[in-house]
Amino acid sequence: MKKFWEGVLAFGPLICLVISIACIVLVYVALFVMVIHAEIIGADPDEFSSMLLGIFGIVMTIGWLSFSFITIVFSMIDMFVFCVYACTNPNLETGTKVLWCFLFVLFQCITYPIYWCIYKRKEKKSEDIHKITY
Numbered sequence: 001m002k003k004f005w006e007g008v009l010a011f012g013p014l015i016c017l018v019i020s021i022a023c024i025v026l027v028y029v030a031l032f033v034m035v036i037h038a039e040i041i042g043a044d045p046d047e048f049s050s051m052l053l054g055i056f057g058i059v060m061t062i063g064w065l066s067f068s069f070i071t072i073v074f075s076m077i078d079m080f081v082f083c084v085y086a087c088t089n090p091n092l093e094t095g096t097k098v099l100w101c102f103l104f105v106l107f108q109c110i111t112y113p114i115y116w117c118i119y120k121r122k123e124k125k126s127e128d129i130h131k132i133t134y
Contacts, residue, residue, distance in 0.1 A: 006116060006120050007121070010082075010115070013112065017109055031056055035052070075108045
């Protein structure tokens, strides 16, 4: 079960980032459809524009605050956790540990899943290792 939660940690920021971008794009698409609809039915431009600005402001604020905040918090937690994983990994040399920590800081959402796939996914449990060696 630990590997599952490490995978959630690794892919969480990337998924949150994709969801936040999708929400922002969907808001623009919805506004475009509403403008086209208003033009077709001949709605009053003043009344329609104030309604559009209100909806746009509310949805964008909710989208940016929720998903962007979650993405940032997720990335900060992951940066710390994966730097600890890299520094405590006995299979890595010192230079490689420093390189991974540097990559975690610079390319956060991309390097967490890569590190997880290379090192953590294939990691054996300590009980499995003892069963094999004895």
